[in-house]
Amino acid sequence: MLGLMQDQPLMITSIIRHAARHHGGAEVVSKTVEGAIHRTTYAEVERRSRRLVRVLQRLGVATGERVATLAWNGFRHLELYYAVSGMQAICHTINPRLSPDDIAYIVNDAQDVVIFADTSFAGLLAGVAPRVRASVRAVVFMTEPAHMPDIALPEGMDLLCYEDLMAAADEDYAWPVFDERVAASLCYTSGTTGKPKGVLYSHRSTLLHALAVNMPDVLAMRAVDRMLPVVPMFHVNAWGTPYAAPMAGASLVMPGRHLDGASLRELMNAERVTISAGVPTVWLGLLQHLRASGTRLETVERLVIGGSACPRMLMEAFHDEYGVRVDHAWGMTELSPVGTFNRPKAGNADLGRADMFRLHEKQGRALFGVDMRIVDDAGHELPWDGSASGHLQVKGPWVCSAYYGGTPGDALDAEGWFTTGDVATIDADGYMEITDRSKDVIKSGGEWISSIQLENIAVSHPAVAEAAIVAARHPKWDERPLLIVVAKQDQTIDKDELLAIYRGKVADWWRPDDVVVVEELPHTATGKVHKLTLRDRFRDYLVSKAG
Structure with missing residues (x-):
């Protein structure tokens, strides 16, 4: 029946x-290409x-x-x-x-x-x-x-x-x-x-995704909110915000091409923005502008960060200096894109500061509609203990089944799982943490080292503007981590001092073997560090230095 x-x-x-x-x-406010503000409803x-x-x-x-x-x-x-x-x-x-x-x-x-x-x-x-x-x-x-x-x-x-x-x-x-x-x-x-x-x-996958990202433990947009999507509409539909905001009746504030720190701060304050979403590099630029100008965000309550791992320093700075909560999310084009979001559960809502920020570094729990698991190289499922690390797989009604031009199911394994290309851990509370991309993971002496964790520690150094860890060939250990950094303006990086910050934060054998200071890091079209370019350039750095 x-x-x-x-x-x-x-x-x-x-x-x-x-x-x-x-x-x-409800308003749709746009800063046009020409620079004028356009208002509609x-x-x-x-x-x-x-x-x-x-x-x-x-x-x-x-x-x-x-x-x-x-x-x-x-x-x-x-x-x-x-x-x-x-x-x-x-x-x-x-x-x-x-x-x-x-x-x-x-x-x-x-x-x-x-x-x-x-x-x-x-x-x-x-x-x-x-x-x-x-x-x-x-x-x-x-x-x-x-x-x-x-x-x-x-x-x-x-x-x-x-x-x-x-x-x-x-x-x-x-x-x-x-x-x-x-x-x-x-x-x-x-x-x-x-x-x-x-x-x-x-249509079905898009609407279900919009419903899911509007749940209380995700974006939780309300009719009184004013959402500014920094993430572009040309990048995975601006993480679904052009659908989720009107669904909730929240106003949209569109920044156009004006994404520098000064322009964002001015627009956010002028238009009373309460929530915004974007990648870490944009928020680093905003943070640097706020500090340099001595200005504040007057109405912003929450920043959502995804696209790549959010450094703990960024979360702490916005929270401590400006009273803005930073929420960590994860997804990919093949997931429409949001798959996980980091908000507290009842059992960890009262954690101390250090433990809470450590939890916030994780990419979060699966949204309703998304299932996930981690598997080893043989495809065997691994435990959710927060330490076992494996290949992340997902399934759900807004997860890709095949790529354009393919046959439904082409992108899935025999059990219907989509392999994301990420390496992750999942703890007992269901919090997932990306430790690397499968192609970026460093295998030193048969053990995995997380490049993301090492990068987040590096950017906590006051002289470092941006950092990347790549695998460099090593005659004994096969691969070793090499740290590549960009210095902040008017700052000088001391290699020994930078490497010293890893003591007590990771195992000694995880520490990078060397530091290379460059003027800038290459980036992909979506703002992520282009690791392939760095690997090609520095793959033999340690071998050449040893020789």
Whole structure:
């Protein structure tokens, strides 16, 4: 016997319809590419999204076709999120920080038919356009006529203005209802170990993910909150915040391309932001600005940090100096992206300061809907004792089953688990801690050393701005940790003094063998340290030095 409840498909458009009807006056504030502040509401976003569907239809976009975006966080990008997926097309967000070769590859792989772009990417598009002419019919710049760039496009590829198109369309479109498993959006991995791979999200997976990240022990957004997503909308859908915020009725404050510490502090204070989310490098820049300028965050209550491990120093500094709570999260493109979040359980809510911050360093507990486990090299499950370290695997309704172009289940093992590529521990309370990427783990004398733990200790030194640990070849131990650091401005790093901070914090045999000071570290398109470049450069450093 089936239940006697209404059966309504889980549609992304139900989110913006709910926001327009029940939180219609909640603000969407955008700092535009040109620098001006634009204000709108969820009611207006919903109306313009329906108008945008008519634009897409006039451009010949059909069901299932891919519409690319090359844009910062802003109100027009938000309109595209809902219009494209709402008409059963697929919103393909492109990371502009990728190389032109990678951008051309993923546009061709996705067979995008239209590209919507911010004007700041005009030069990038001018170079890429001739290489994507096989599928792309038009480039639409997301601006007013007065700010349209003049670039040359290949014959047969139209150059169009977003607001001109919107002015010529109407908003009589009615949101359709269709199968909730229909594809909604497409994000590509950053391609650090090969060609980027596409992850294709559905309406169902996206809505369930938004519900999960709004739970009390995750983002817990409320209608009174004002969320500023620093994480870009071109990077895993800004961690789901463009869906989760309107679902809760929380206002969105969009920073556009203005992500330096001074710009973020000014926007956060002016717009009364209460919660924000981004990667550690952005928050390090904000912290340095606050300290140097003597300013404060007036309304921010919480910062969510993900993308890479958050140094303990960063958590302590925001908490102690500015009264801002830092929450640690973990995920990946293949998880839509959030898989775990770090908030206390009843049994550890009253821990002392040192133990609490040690707990906060972990990536947290699985969200409802996500299951996880760790396995050894043979695939045998390992215990949740906080010390056994193994390959992290996950499963759930917003976890990738196959990459774009593949067959469902291609990316899973025989038991339906997705292998993340991370090495982790899980303690008895279910708190997971990433100790390394599988490709970055250091195997010294047959034992594993966590590069992440060593990096977090290094950045606690007052002279260190950024740090990376890589495996360097060693004649006796196979591999040994090599510490590569960038000094803070006007600071000098003493190698012996830096290595001394590891005493008593890790086993002696974990301590790096040497320190290399460089002017800057290479970064990926998503802001992470590019370990592959460092490994290639310093793989033989210890061997050469010994010789």
